[in-house]
Amino acid sequence: MSEKLKTNPSIELSMETMTRRALVIGGGIAGMQTALDIADAGYEVILVEREPSIGGHMIQLSETFPTLDCSQCIMTPKMVEVSQHPNIRLMTYCEVEDVAGKVGQFDVTIKKKAAYVDREKCTGCGLCNEKCPTKVSSEFDLGLGKRKAIYVPFPQAVPPKPVIDADNCRFLKNGKCGVCKKVCEVEAIDFEQTDSFVEDRVGAIVVATGYDLYAKEKVSEYGYGQYPDVISGLEFERLLSASGPTNGEIRRPSDGRVPKEAVFIQCVGSRDQEKGVPYCSRVCCMYTGKHAMLYKHRVPDGQAYVFYMDIRADGKGYEEFVQRGVEEDGTLYLRGRVSRVFQQDGKIVVWGADTLTRKKIEIAADMVVLATAIVPTAGARELAKKLNITTDEYGFYNEAHLKVHPAESGRPGIFLAGCSHSPKDIPDTVAHAGCAASKVTTLFSSLRAGSDATDSLTQLSATEGREG
Amino acid sequence: MKIHYYPGCTLKVTATQFESSAIASARAVGVEMLELPRWNCCGTVYSLASDDLMHQLAPIRNLIRVRNENGNAVTTLCSMCLNTLKRANLLVNEDPEKRRTINAFMDEEEDYDGGIEVVHLLEILRDRIGFENIREKVTNPLKDLRASPYYGCLLLRPEEVGIDKAESPTVLEDLLQCIGAEPTDNPFKTECCGSYQTVDKADLVMEKTRDIISWAARNSAECVVVSCPLCFFNLDRRQKDLAERETGAILLPVLYFTQLLALALGLGAEVCGFEMHVVDPRPLLSGKGMI
Numbered sequence: 001m002s003e004k005l006k007t008n009p010s011i012e013l014s015m016e017t018m019t020r021r022a023l024v025i026g027g028g029i030a031g032m033q034t035a036l037d038i039a040d041a042g043y044e045v046i047l048v049e050r051e052p053s054i055g056g057h058m059i060q061l062s063e064t065f066p067t068l069d070c071s072q073c074i075m076t077p078k079m080v081e082v083s084q085h086p087n088i089r090l091m092t093y094c095e096v097e098d099v100a101g102k103v104g105q106f107d108v109t110i111k112k113k114a115a116y117v118d119r120e121k122c123t124g125c126g127l128c129n130e131k132c133p134t135k136v137s138s139e140f141d142l143g144l145g146k147r148k149a150i151y152v153p154f155p156q157a158v159p160p161k162p163v164i165d166a167d168n169c170r171f172l173k174n175g176k177c178g179v180c181k182k183v184c185e186v187e188a189i190d191f192e193q194t195d196s197f198v199e200d201r202v203g204a205i206v207v208a209t210g211y212d213l214y215a216k217e218k219v220s221e222y223g224y225g226q227y228p229d230v231i232s233g234l235e236f237e238r239l240l241s242a243s244g245p246t247n248g249e250i251r252r253p254s255d256g257r258v259p260k261e262a263v264f265i266q267c268v269g270s271r272d273q274e275k276g277v278p279y280c281s282r283v284c285c286m287y288t289g290k291h292a293m294l295y296k297h298r299v300p301d302g303q304a305y306v307f308y309m310d311i312r313a314d315g316k317g318y319e320e321f322v323q324r325g326v327e328e329d330g331t332l333y334l335r336g337r338v339s340r341v342f343q344q345d346g347k348i349v350v351w352g353a354d355t356l357t358r359k360k361i362e363i364a365a366d367m368v369v370l371a372t373a374i375v376p377t378a379g380a381r382e383l384a385k386k387l388n389i390t391t392d393e394y395g396f397y398n399e400a401h402l403k404v405h406p407a408e409s410g411r412p413g414i415f416l417a418g419c420s421h422s423p424k425d426i427p428d429t430v431a432h433a434g435c436a437a438s439k440v441t442t443l444f445s446s447l448r449a450g451s452d453a454t455d456s457l458t459q460l461s462a463t464e465g466r467e468g
Numbered sequence: 469m470k471i472h473y474y475p476g477c478t479l480k481v482t483a484t485q486f487e488s489s490a491i492a493s494a495r496a497v498g499v500e501m502l503e504l505p506r507w508n509c510c511g512t513v514y515s516l517a518s519d520d521l522m523h524q525l526a527p528i529r530n531l532i533r534v535r536n537e538n539g540n541a542v543t544t545l546c547s548m549c550l551n552t553l554k555r556a557n558l559l560v561n562e563d564p565e566k567r568r569t570i571n572a573f574m575d576e577e578e579d580y581d582g583g584i585e586v587v588h589l590l591e592i593l594r595d596r597i598g599f600e601n602i603r604e605k606v607t608n609p610l611k612d613l614r615a616s617p618y619y620g621c622l623l624l625r626p627e628e629v630g631i632d633k634a635e636s637p638t639v640l641e642d643l644l645q646c647i648g649a650e651p652t653d654n655p656f657k658t659e660c661c662g663s664y665q666t667v668d669k670a671d672l673v674m675e676k677t678r679d680i681i682s683w684a685a686r687n688s689a690e691c692v693v694v695s696c697p698l699c700f701f702n703l704d705r706r707q708k709d710l711a712e713r714e715t716g717a718i719l720l721p722v723l724y725f726t727q728l729l730a731l732a733l734g735l736g737a738e739v740c741g742f743e744m745h746v747v748d749p750r751p752l753l754s755g756k757g758m759i
Contacts, residue, residue: 220633220635220636221633221635221636223636226636340655342653342655343653344655344686349655
């Protein structure tokens with residue numbers, strides 16, 4: 001036993017009082033994988049997701065590098081498995097409100113946000129969504145598509161049950177309309193619904209809250225937010241996606257034309273000590289390579305240009321993938337930064353430098369795609385306060401030890417998975433999630449306190465063992 | 469509100485229309501600009517040599533003059549003055565040792581404590597008065613006037629003294645919208661105008677001017693709006709040089725933001741000194757019924 005445990009009775013672990021149930025916060029690929037692994041090991045899991053559906057960012061993606069297998073084809077069976085697993089209690093449109101207690105006996109309060117739909121009664125028939133007269137821009141399609149005020153975020157949503165967006169619902173705003181209520185055959189619409197709270201006890205918590213993209217307004221020098229045809233990589237994923245707003249055709253947001261020249265700019269916000277974040281977002285080199293490749297597949301007479309600082313293709317099959325883009329799909333890589341992006345005669349003119357040939361480059365492009373940095377998700381710091389765990393200067397959750405305890409937070413019983421910890425690609429996220437799940441199951445299955453396995457899970461402090 | 473005003477040399481010689489329109493407009497929106505009774509050259513170009521404190525004396529002495537008047541803040545119109553005063557101020561605030569040296573050297577003056585705030589008139593209008601409040605005072609909105617804001621460099625760079633985002637500023641656009649004009653896009657709006665190269669490399673400045681003006685015209689701007697007397701001189705005067713040399717050159721009037729503000733506030737052309745312009749803006753403005 002470590003000195004910390006000996007001298008701090010408050011963290012002493014009693015296996016008799018260990019609640020062998022886990023809370024997983026976040027229903028993206030990291031949270032889903034963690035939940036499935038823990039549930040498959042025979043323990044109960046509560047999976048909390050703040051959006052109406054699980055799936056996270058991965059379900060927004062079109063095809064994934066380096067195999068180009070379709071993200072939805074990987075995700076949808078997993079999402080269904082999560083929703084049907086006997087050991088998983090799925091709580092979507094919910095948020096963790098409060099956490100008390102300690103490892104083995106956390107008392108958590110979970111807010112069920114008012115959906116104005118009784119999601120128990122709802123059969124998911126979709127009639128309300130069809131009849132709703134209000135159209136607003138879809139968060140899932142990042143504003144490139146529309147949704148209704150009563151909506152499921154995307155067709156494959158799990159659960160396939162709608163919520164009402166109170167800010168845009170005519171009935172909730174003005175008391176007029178109520179069409180959804182009229183057409184609902186099972187009377188699931190409940191305009192009187194309010195936020196409610198449930199309490200539960202869990203033995204361990206896994207934080208898998210994912211990431212957001214670097215804010216639009218911060219990359220205004222590339223005309224992002226000003227010119228409609230300058231879009232983010234995630235927006236490009238929606239254009240590529242067969243279920244996206246253009247049914248997988250690449251069309252410019254401004255006029256719907258197919259772009260014949262597309263410029264991709266890497267490291268937008270990332271690796272920018274002056275104005276952005278200093279760290280590397282790790283996935284952009286690969287997804288930009290993929291974007292250029294998929295663009296060429298969709299627009300065979302088009303040309304893709306990539307402005308890059310250097311190419312970081314360090315995973316299995318990654319470098320080969322980037323090379324394939326260059327050799328087979330003619331992606332033109334230009335090593336240099338972009339100095340100016342502006343609109344002229346319906347084109348997006350990109351000025352940059354090719355530092356290898358020492359030439360000034362000007363490209364009159366039809367579309368510009370920015371590989372914007374990965375940043376911690378909105379609310380990450382607030383959640384850290386509730387959980388009493390620490391974040392780094394950017395808001396990513398701190399691990400107990402970078403090398404040997406990568407999935408443990410500094411607080412016993414709280415574990416980390418995926419991009420909430422640091423930027424990760426999908427394979428790394430799944431591996432990290434599996435790691436977190438194994439830590440949880442090890443904790444739950446330890447026979448007695450003080451065994452080596454339990455020690456490592458319960459006694460870590462953020463400062464311990466930093467020598468390595 | 470009252471604020472001390474540091475004019476700088478250009479405002480008293482070649483940019484008097486900037487000063488008169490600024491003082492009148494500021495007064496109309498409730499800002500009394502009190503010219504410092506004594507002031508000297510701002511120092512003109514901020515010295516980047518770390519041991520060259522001699523060049524910091526002029527700006528710091530001006531800041532002491534503000535203190536002499538019991539002021540806490542000083543406003544400028546010229547981007548160059550703003551830049552030099554603000555950077556010298558930053559230097560002595562970040563480096564107390566240098567402040568002590570400067571104070572010791574100017575032993576005839578009161579010691580400078582570092583506490584003066586240097587602000588551009590645009591910042592006062594934006595942050596203290598508020599553009600929405602200015603909108604309410606507009607009597608003659610500049611309808612259908614397509615204006616291309618041009619910032620140049622010194623208003624925005626370096627970032628620690630800039631008054632807006634260095635790469636994508638919007639303060640002039642926002643002001644123009646409030647007074648009823650239509651701001652147009654110009655990819656060259658933060659490009660250098662050529663600055664002092666105008667003295668012995670007029671050709672170079674003409675090239676810069678051609679870029680800035682032609683891009684404004686391509687986006688169908690009818691005039692260019694500036695806040696710096698040197699930008700004004702380069703764009704206004706070198707356009708004429710270009711027109712004499714090249715056929716088909718476009719001539720776009722160059723205006724200070726305060727001139728348009730004065731017109732929108734109903735202060736009339738009298739405070740605007742349009743006769744001082746090389747490219748005469750009066751045909752455009754009278755064609756629009758603004759003067």
